Amino acid sequence: MVAYEPVIGLEVHAELLTESKMFCTCAVVDSTSAEPNTVVCPVCLAMPGVLPVINRKAVEFGLMVGLALNCEIPAFNQFARKSYFYPDLPKGYQISQYEYPLAINGWLEIDLPDGSTKRIGIRRAHLEEDTGKLTHVDGHSLVDLNRAGVPLLEIVSEADIRSAEEAEAYARKLRAILQYLGVNSGDMSKGVLRMEPNISVRPVGSDDLRTRTEIKNLNSIRSLARASAYEIERQIALYEAGESVQQATMGWDEARQVTVTQRVKESSEDYRYFPEPDLPVLELDRAWIEAVRAGLPELPDAKRDRLMAEHGLSRYDASVLVAQRAVADYYEQALAAGGDPKQVANYLIGDVFRQMNLEGRERDDIGAILLTPQALAELVTLVRQGAINHGVAKQLIETLYAEGGSPARLVEQRGLAQVSDESVIGEAVATVLDEHPDEVARYLAGEEKLIKFLMGMVMRALKGKGDAQVVQRQLAAQLEARRK
Ligand SMILES: [Zn+2]
Numbered sequence: 001m002v003a004y005e006p007v008i009g010l011e012v013h014a015e016l017l018t019e020s021k022m023f024c025t026c027a028v029v030d031s032t033s034a035e036p037n038t039v040v041c042p043v044c045l046a047m048p049g050v051l052p053v054i055n056r057k058a059v060e061f062g063l064m065v066g067l068a069l070n071c072e073i074p075a076f077n078q079f080a081r082k083s084y085f086y087p088d089l090p091k092g093y094q095i096s097q098y099e100y101p102l103a104i105n106g107w108l109e110i111d112l113p114d115g116s117t118k119r120i121g122i123r124r125a126h127l128e129e130d131t132g133k134l135t136h137v138d139g140h141s142l143v144d145l146n147r148a149g150v151p152l153l154e155i156v157s158e159a160d161i162r163s164a165e166e167a168e169a170y171a172r173k174l175r176a177i178l179q180y181l182g183v184n185s186g187d188m189s190k191g192v193l194r195m196e197p198n199i200s201v202r203p204v205g206s207d208d209l210r211t212r213t214e215i216k217n218l219n220s221i222r223s224l225a226r227a228s229a230y231e232i233e234r235q236i237a238l239y240e241a242g243e244s245v246q247q248a249t250m251g252w253d254e255a256r257q258v259t260v261t262q263r264v265k266e267s268s269e270d271y272r273y274f275p276e277p278d279l280p281v282l283e284l285d286r287a288w289i290e291a292v293r294a295g296l297p298e299l300p301d302a303k304r305d306r307l308m309a310e311h312g313l314s315r316y317d318a319s320v321l322v323a324q325r326a327v328a329d330y331y332e333q334a335l336a337a338g339g340d341p342k343q344v345a346n347y348l349i350g351d352v353f354r355q356m357n358l359e360g361r362e363r364d365d366i367g368a369i370l371l372t373p374q375a376l377a378e379l380v381t382l383v384r385q386g387a388i389n390h391g392v393a394k395q396l397i398e399t400l401y402a403e404g405g406s407p408a409r410l411v412e413q414r415g416l417a418q419v420s421d422e423s424v425i426g427e428a429v430a431t432v433l434d435e436h437p438d439e440v441a442r443y444l445a446g447e448e449k450l451i452k453f454l455m456g457m458v459m460r461a462l463k464g465k466g467d468a469q470v471v472q473r474q475l476a477a478q479l480e481a482r483r484k
Contacts, residue, residue: 004201006232008161014153014184015192016061021149022129023052028150036144044149046090051278058151061183062127063292066103068177069122073289077282082271088132088143098273101126110169120170121158128152164229171221176300179325189219197228201235211245218252227252231259311341324363330373339377355401370404379407389418391464420467428461429474
């Protein structure tokens with residue numbers, strides 16, 4: 001039996017969140033918010049005789065990404081024409097970069113399940129313009145050119161990825177970096193971030209690169225992971241059956257959870273790239289590059305390391321908190337409101353995420369939940385002060401998540417304050433022990449796990465509000481007293 005290993009590279013297209021398009025002054029708008037073909041001008045409609053002008057902000061955003069991905073930034077940059085015909089491309093060519101891209105030779109670090117890390121090479125990142133959008137309805141094809149000319153950054157990894165899990169980790173890290181930089185929302189369902197893995201498999205130990213396929217139309221990172229895993233298995237099965245893999249562009253059928261062949265490639269396309277004659281070469285000033293570097297925000301890995309060092313969080317917890325910028329922002333707002341760093345992390349990762357999962361809500365959306373970071377901080381402080389116990393806190397998170405509001409007020413309104421009074425708890429313990437003579441006898445005969453049952457009964461008698469430490473102490477003492 002031959003063992004196979006996958007060889008995966010990832011191409012990522014990220015629309016840049018500039019105010020205007022790549023080569024004209026049209027606004028960059030959400031595809032769902034504007035009527036089709038209303039945010040266009042002679043330049044992005046490709047009228048004859050018009051001239052493009054490079055968007056400085058788009059170059060700056062591209063630079064930020066290149067620097068964040070540890071790339072070299074060559075001083076000499078040039079745009080190139082990529083010629084092909086497609087109905088959503090009115091010029092008949094796309095302005096892209098070819099021989100002289102914005103950024104080259106970088107890397108990104110991913111965390112592996114065994115706790116180690118791995119660097120995935122970044123071959124290049126280059127600027128280009130997006131195409132329009134085609135919609136096919138009832139045998140007709142409709143074109144919307146609002147998206148034509150939106151700045152796009154293409155980020156190409158080296159083929160260093162060796163499993164579907166690594167592809168997923170790479171995609172998550174890259175998406176987080178784009179979000180932290182504020183250059184892309186990371187919303188794959190809206191198509192502003194598009195990821196295309198190219199995949200081949202080969203016998204372990206071999207260096208050859210076999211025929212690869214490319215998967216398109218992935219609308220989430222989960223789909224990327226599943227489609228990659230499926231495609232790896234499909235190719236291995238073909239080789240094991242003595243067949244070969246055909247070079248092709250595949251799509252991912254979300255409903256059936258299978259990859260499907262869309263287009264078989266007979267030869268590689270010839271785009272006849274040549275330097276774009278309508279644009280000057282782009283010479284980047286070193287001082288500007290260094291100024292952009294100095295202005296980069298704290299990135300996910302640095303934030304993770306800082307949270308571990310400053311607050312003693314585990315690497316796992318810190319990684320989860322920094323994985324989406326929205327979650328990191330939420331967490332830091334809760335700390336700014338006075339929440340204990342470890343407790344906030346525990347309730348956030350445990351209870352708040354559980355509520356979001358139940359609702360099917362993406363973590364990117366945490367900024368919009370009714371339980372505010374300030375309320376979570378307040379809740380954690382109430383637990384630390386002994387005003388409420390852990391069980392009540394969990395229950396309150398459900399309520400605050402559903403309705404919002406102030407934890408302190410809810411505690412008062414519902415009478416949820418923690419009961420710590422020794423005599424009240426002592427009485428409850430005595431009553432429970434009197435009512436359960438069998439369990440008490442079995443416990444005293446060595447069945448120690450019954451302590452949990454008795455603890456539960458006392459907590460129930462105290463309506464869940466008992467101070468767990470006092471209950472434990474009283475229970476132990478009174479059980480001991482009954483031994484004689
Ligand atoms: Zn325009």
